[in-house]
C-alpha cells in the first residue's frame with residue numbers, strides 16, 4: 001500500500017490547475033447510459049473512482065474508449081448485463097448512480113446495496129422511494145436492489161426529498177429524463193454538480209429546468225442523443241489547495257476553476273485572514289506570511305459550507321490563532337481525522353457533532369492513517385505545517401479524490417513524496 005511522506009515547514013507558493021470535478025463526472029458518466037448513441041465526456045479527473053465507474057461499465061458489456069486526454073466515449077447501446085456487482089459497488093458508493101438510468105433506459109437493473117461506510121450509515125432509501133414513485137417495482141434481495149420499470153416504462157412523478165440528498169436527486173433526475181410526462185423534484189439538492197448533470201442531460205436533448213434551485217422540473221423525452229460534454233471544475237479540490245496555502249502562510253493561484261461555486265468556503269478563508277483575488281476562472285490566495293485566524297463553521301447542503309471541506313478547515317483551525325467550533329450536520333461520525341490529528345499534537349475536543357479546535361503554533365510530524373477521502377486531505381494539510389516528517393498510510397483514500405496530489409503540492413514547493421508499499 002502506497003504511503004506519503006511529508007516534511008513540514010515549506011511555505012507554499014505557486015500556480016496549479018484544478019481538475020474536473022469527481023462528483024460531477026460520476027453522475028455524468030452514469031447518465032451516458034441514457035443516450036441512444038455514443039457520448040463523449042471530457043475533463044474527467046484521473047482518479048480511482050472514475051476508473052471504478054469505467055470498470056463497472058466494462059462489467060456491463062460496454063467498452064469505453066479513452067483518448068490520451070482522458071476523454072471517454074461511451075456507447076450504451078452495447079450493454080449486455082444490467083447488473084452492478086457488489087465487488088465494485090462496495091469500493092464506491094456512487095455506483096448507485098447507475099440505478100436510475102438503467103431502469104429508465106433498459107427497464108431493469110440490479111445494483112448491489114452500498115452498505116455502511118466509514119463516515120456513517122448513508123442509506124439509499126430516497127433513491128428507492130423516488131423510483132417507486134415513478135412506478136418502478138423494487139425489491140431488496142440478497143444484498144441487491146432489484147428494480148423493474150412498469151409496462152410502458154417509468155412515469156413522471158412528484159417527489160419530495162425529506163432529506164436533501166445529492167446523489168438521490170441526481171438518480172431520480174436521470175430516471176425522470178426518459179420517463180413519460182413531467183416529474184417535479186422538491187427539496188432537491190442545489191449543488192453545482194446537480195446543475196452540471198442537468199446541463200449534460202439537456203445537451204443530450206433532455207428537458208430539465210430549475211437545477212440549482214430546490215425544485216427541479218423534468219419533462220421526460222422519448223430518447224436522448226449523442227453529445228460531447230466537458231465536466232465542470234472540482235470545487236472541493238479548489239478549496240483544498242486554497243487551505244493548503246493558507247495553513248502554510250503562503251500564496252497560491254488556482255486556475256481552470258470557478259470562484260462562484262465555493263463562495264461559502266471563500267468567505268471562511270477571508271475570515272481566517274486570507275487576501276483573495278478572483279478572476280473568471282481563477283482564484284488567488286495570499287496569506288502574506290501570516291498565521292490564519294480560527295473560524296467557526298457549520299456544514300449544511302449547498303450553498304452553505306460543504307461537508308467535504310470540513311476536515312480541511314479543522315486542519316486550518318488546528319494551527320490557527322484562537323479557537324474555532326466546527327459543526328457537522330450532514331454525516332454522523334465524520335471526525336475520524338481528529339483522532340489522527342491528536343497524534344500530531346492538535347488540540348481538538350469532539351462533543352457530539354461539534355469539534356472545538358484550539359490552534360497551536362505548530363503540529364508535530366507523526367505516523368498517521370487516512371480513514372476516508374476528505375479526512376486524508378486534512379492529514380496532508382496538517383503534515384504541511386508539522387515539524388519534521390509525517391508518514392501517511394492508506395493513501396488510496398486520497399487517490400479516490402485528488403488527482404496527482406503529490407505532483408501538484410510539489411509544484412507549490414511542498415516537500416512530499418510517495419513511497420510504494
Ligand code: UD1
Pocket residue numbers: 023026093094121122123124125126127128163164165166167168193306307308330331332
Ligand atoms: C454526495 C457527495 C459527497 C458529499 C455528500 C454531501 C457524490 C458522489 N458524493 O454524497 O462527496 O459528502 O453528497 O454533500 O456526489 N440520505 C438519506 N437517504 C438517502 C440518501 C441520503 O437519509 O437515500 C442522507 C445521508 O445519510 C446524509 C444526507 O442524506 O445524512 C446527505 O447525503 P447525500 O447528499 O445523499 O450524500 P451522497 O449523495 O451520498
